[in-house]
Amino acid sequence: MTKPHTLTSFDERLDGLSEQLRSLATTAGTMVDGCLDAFLDKDCAAAQAIIHRDLEVDRLEEAIHADVMDILARLQPVSSDLRLVLAVERAASNLERVGDKAKSIAKRCLALDGAAPALTQDTLDLLRGLERAVSKMLEDAIASLTRRSYILAADVEARDSSADDLYDDLFHHVVAQLQQDPANAAVNVHALFVGKALERIGDHAANIAEEVRFLLRGRLAGAAGESPAES
Amino acid sequence: MQPNLRPITRETTDVSSAPGDSNADLHRHQESVPLPHGNRADVRKLSFWYGKTQALKEVNLPVVDRKVTALIGPSGCGKSTLLRCFNRMHDLYPGNRYDGEIRLYPEDENLVAIDPGLVRLRIGMVFQKPNPFPKSIYANVAAGLEVRGIKKRSVLDERVERALRHAALWDEVKDRLNGSAYGLSGGQQQRLCIARALAPEPEMILFDEPTSALDPLATAKIEDLVQQLAGEVTILIVTHNMQQASRISDFTAFMLMGEMVEYGNTDQVFTAPEDPRTDQYITGRFG
Numbered sequence: 001m002t003k004p005h006t007l008t009s010f011d012e013r014l015d016g017l018s019e020q021l022r023s024l025a026t027t028a029g030t031m032v033d034g035c036l037d038a039f040l041d042k043d044c045a046a047a048q049a050i051i052h053r054d055l056e057v058d059r060l061e062e063a064i065h066a067d068v069m070d071i072l073a074r075l076q077p078v079s080s081d082l083r084l085v086l087a088v089e090r091a092a093s094n095l096e097r098v099g100d101k102a103k104s105i106a107k108r109c110l111a112l113d114g115a116a117p118a119l120t121q122d123t124l125d126l127l128r129g130l131e132r133a134v135s136k137m138l139e140d141a142i143a144s145l146t147r148r149s150y151i152l153a154a155d156v157e158a159r160d161s162s163a164d165d166l167y168d169d170l171f172h173h174v175v176a177q178l179q180q181d182p183a184n185a186a187v188n189v190h191a192l193f194v195g196k197a198l199e200r201i202g203d204h205a206a207n208i209a210e211e212v213r214f215l216l217r218g219r220l221a222g223a224a225g226e227s228p229a230e231s
Numbered sequence: 232m233q234p235n236l237r238p239i240t241r242e243t244t245d246v247s248s249a250p251g252d253s254n255a256d257l258h259r260h261q262e263s264v265p266l267p268h269g270n271r272a273d274v275r276k277l278s279f280w281y282g283k284t285q286a287l288k289e290v291n292l293p294v295v296d297r298k299v300t301a302l303i304g305p306s307g308c309g310k311s312t313l314l315r316c317f318n319r320m321h322d323l324y325p326g327n328r329y330d331g332e333i334r335l336y337p338e339d340e341n342l343v344a345i346d347p348g349l350v351r352l353r354i355g356m357v358f359q360k361p362n363p364f365p366k367s368i369y370a371n372v373a374a375g376l377e378v379r380g381i382k383k384r385s386v387l388d389e390r391v392e393r394a395l396r397h398a399a400l401w402d403e404v405k406d407r408l409n410g411s412a413y414g415l416s417g418g419q420q421q422r423l424c425i426a427r428a429l430a431p432e433p434e435m436i437l438f439d440e441p442t443s444a445l446d447p448l449a450t451a452k453i454e455d456l457v458q459q460l461a462g463e464v465t466i467l468i469v470t471h472n473m474q475q476a477s478r479i480s481d482f483t484a485f486m487l488m489g490e491m492v493e494y495g496n497t498d499q500v501f502t503a504p505e506d507p508r509t510d511q512y513i514t515g516r517f518g
Contacts, residue, residue, distance in 0.1 A: 002516070003511055003516040003517075004516060005514065005515045005516050006515050006516065006517065007515055010515060076474060077514070078473070078477065078501045078502070078513050078514060079501060079502060079503065079504055079509070079510045079513050079514050080510050080514060081514045082501075082502060083502065083503070217503070218502055218503020219503065
């Protein structure tokens, strides 16, 4: 149980910062959850909503940056407080990039101009598998921050290589499709870019998990003495 | 956590020369002196009692040569008590008692077991409030030299100027060296006290909250000066200002209730301390 600060407004500011990050994570998370369905279901309205939501993500990220600057200047946090502020700052930047990737996927729906993607079932399965993996990674990365769980953060980071493997599978499958079915090359290339965007979302989730480990241990990932023990 | 520094080269004054001999007094040479782990001093299991009240409990602390070591902790934790052990100030009052050692290198002598007068010739101190003598600026800086038997005017002139330059005060006082020290501002008086401590070229200078009575600009000048001096003399500083400790020290020690809780590189102590009590204190979650 962390003791409260003697200066009570310090706790209020840090709590406020964490709350802002939760809002950003929720908004970015809903974008990720909906973007693949919008692409596969040629749901342009849903895609437009996701694109519009990215503005909210950008606004929340800017608010966090401003708050971080103010906290650093006025409260001069050190030790675990400093690590929390830095972790939130970096997590916010990663979540903003997550929003960009989700927006990028939604935009591909519009680029198809409402035409149903003519993708093979295998391609669909690979995309959905990748989307499930990275969505769960993002959810768990945020949970590891909220619950201050070192083990969960380390687990998220470990799962990043699985997401990379799923993308590699998709890549090889789509390349084969391009050779077998050149008439549907355009939609398959879109699918490949969607897969790459999902894989990058997994990277950002892993980055957030890395920040959680830094927050809890005060060491950057890979630093000497790191061990995957629960905090 | 003790830093493992290589042996260093130390510049020393040739104390075998006759006092007052300008050539001899100013003869300085480079001497290779291996210090254990690069430490100028090592506190080992030091306990201290004010009468029956124990103020320090088996404290250990390395003091790295020509670096700034900051002692932090809440009021009553023992940091000033520890600092004052280094120049045996406690010996001025009856009933005080030491147990343990402060080894001073390279001689490897126990500071708390030798003549306190000799200790004070080697270790200077600057206090919370500027405390110049009611004398001229020149006489204040020369005082410590005269105590050491240096009388020759040309030697005194050179050493006084050197100390005032090191204390970043020379340009402000060179035209009024015979004026009263009390005519200086608070910040200038504190730098004068630092010059007074520097003049005998001590091996270590102790600073006991040296800026707590100064405004921000004077504080910044003292902090800059401490950092400049660290290349030449070992510095141990007590401060309640943790931003100050983080700004100017190379190593930080956190004390609590007479015990040494944590010692380490300042960047490590202020970003990822090992002990949760250190974290609670420096983040303001204490008490």
